[in-house]
Amino acid sequence: xxxxxxxxxxxxxLRNGQDKPQIWIAYLGIIYDVTESRLWRNGKHYEHWAGQDxxxxxxxxxxxxxxxxxxxxxxxxx
Numbered sequence: 001x002x003x004x005x006x007x008x009x010x011x012x013x014l015r016n017g018q019d020k021p022q023i024w025i026a027y028l029g030i031i032y033d034v035t036e037s038r039l040w041r042n043g044k045h046y047e048h049w050a051g052q053d054x055x056x057x058x059x060x061x062x063x064x065x066x067x068x069x070x071x072x073x074x075x076x077x078x
Contacts, residue, residue: 006078007031009053016051017043024075026053027068031075053077 012031015024023035023043034040034050043050048057058065 004030004073005075007075008078012053012077013051016049017041019051023050025050026077027055027058027065029077030068030073031077032068032071033074034071037071 012024012026014020015022017023017035017040021035022033023037023040024031024033025040025048026032034045037045039045040050048054
């Protein structure tokens with residue numbers, strides 16, 4: 001079990017770099033803060049948008065899930 005706060009999909013969607021300054025994404029139920037990543041400026045990373053669960057999109061990514069290890073976990077997707 002984790003002691004991270006829970007967020008709904010609606011709450012995650014607000015952390016898109018546009019509606020709120022935070023840039024968050026979810027993967028496998030964990031929400032990561034990618035605000036400081038130069039690759040996520042303005043909430044966009046290539047054809048991906050922040051504020052959503054990117055789990056199904058990782059299969060098309062040129063990297064593995066280890067990329068998430070460098071980002072802070074900020075919550076759990078409810």
